[in-house]
Amino acid sequence: MNDEEFLKAFEDASLDPKLFDHKAHIRMGWIYVMRYPLAEAIEKFGRALRAYTRALEAEAKYHETITWFYMLLIAERQAAHPAATFAAFLGKNRDLVAKPSILTRYYRAETLASDRARYHYVLPDGAMVKDAA
Template structure:
């Protein structure tokens, strides 16, 4: 599966899967498959991984899609092949709280946001 291949590539140089690795995996997916396909690929992969880990409640549909869209937007502006250069040029992507610029916490906490896509309620995601 494409998600598993991307995950293996990211983890070949990491000892744990943290936020930076999530952004790296998303960046690879966006570059190789485009943002639209990456939304599905990353979301399905995270959902499957959470379910396999016995924690399906950790999957959050809106958060997953929003991150892919943010990475996709910035990846379109950065044509290089180096992930480190990409995040150096877009340091906000390494801030786990970045989505609070677009969403109220109450919006992200709602069951509807966990189960499916909810539009940002503070300002639109660029794109």
């Protein structure tokens, strides 16, 4: 599926949820970052993702802090090393889809598990979590 088809299927909630894994989330975030100024990309992607999870009756899966964190990171990485395709972007940024999640470098588990982080963007937990321990 090309980016246009992928975006359309996501926005009209016809995208098979089995195809919307973590890598697909990153791809969709990259598509929005490529098409809109950052603030608008975050707003549009967040709105579309909430609508998609609502259509799947899986609203509890939406997480504001995780969404914002990845959108900010995608935008920062794309600005630093522009890539014309998602495959090229991912090739330079494998850590965005690697295990353990890059989130563990910036957030404590209890921070991400909080209702505050789920419903409102929370800045990372200060210095990188592993360095702070």
